[in-house]
Amino acid sequence: MNEPNPRVDPPMVADEATTLTGFLDYHRDTLAQKCAGLTDDQLRLRSVPPSNLSLLGLVRHMAEVEQYWFQSVLLGQEIPEGHFWTEANEDGDFDDIDTADVAADFAVWRAEIEASRSAAAGLPLDTVGKKLRRGEPVTLRWILAHMVEEYARHNGHADLLRESVDGATGE
Numbered sequence: 001m002n003e004p005n006p007r008v009d010p011p012m013v014a015d016e017a018t019t020l021t022g023f024l025d026y027h028r029d030t031l032a033q034k035c036a037g038l039t040d041d042q043l044r045l046r047s048v049p050p051s052n053l054s055l056l057g058l059v060r061h062m063a064e065v066e067q068y069w070f071q072s073v074l075l076g077q078e079i080p081e082g083h084f085w086t087e088a089n090e091d092g093d094f095d096d097i098d099t100a101d102v103a104a105d106f107a108v109w110r111a112e113i114e115a116s117r118s119a120a121a122g123l124p125l126d127t128v129g130k131k132l133r134r135g136e137p138v139t140l141r142w143i144l145a146h147m148v149e150e151y152a153r154h155n156g157h158a159d160l161l162r163e164s165v166d167g168a169t170g171e
Contacts, residue, residue, distance in 0.1 A: 007033060017125055020144040021117075027151030028113055031062060034158035040102040042165045047157075055161050056102060057094035058154050060084045063109040064093050065150055069143045070116035074123075076130025083108050120144070 007029040010022030035043060035055050043056040064082045071077045084093040084105075125141035132138075138146075162168050 016141070017144075020125075020141070020148065021120070023148045024144060024151065027148060027155055028062075030155045031058065031151060031158055034155065034162045035059060035106075038162075038165060043102055044097050044100070045161070045165055047161055047164065052091070052094045053157055053161060054094070054097055055158060055165070056097045056100060056105060058158055058161070059109045060093040060097070060100070060105050062151065062154065063105070063112045065147070066109070066112035066116045069147060070112075070119040073129040073131045073133055073138060074127070074140060074143060075119050083112075116147075 007026055008022075010026050011018055014022065038055065040056075043059075044054055046057075047053045060083070064084060067079060067082060072079050081087065082093070084096065086092055089095060120140055120143075123140050125139060125144070127140045128137045129139070129143065159169070
């Protein structure tokens, strides 16, 4: 479920696609590492009110983000509701964790990562997504850069959450 993931540093010398995907995988592995070794209850612990952030919520959120950018925007799939959010609760990824099946939620996140990798595999970085984002076209290059930013931002949250759970710090 949330066992340690050995992180591989992104390549220091590589083409643009390899660099972007290397950094994205590094940040995916960082989130997994921040969750490693914790109990289900520890993964559900929330930060300070009024925030509803938790490590499990971040994992669930990133599953939704992976699905949105790669399946919906890049490939053009219709996704009426996510894995964890609904029209009635758009923040279900963060809100509805108290009785969530942690192992199943981690499996969803890992499956979305694999689906994202498959969606982008072999596509040129200049590939334009099939759906607009806020009325604008986006390229695979932009999606990859945005995903690095999204994970990096949330990994900062994960750092603080993990430290508050058991004092663990690190990259």
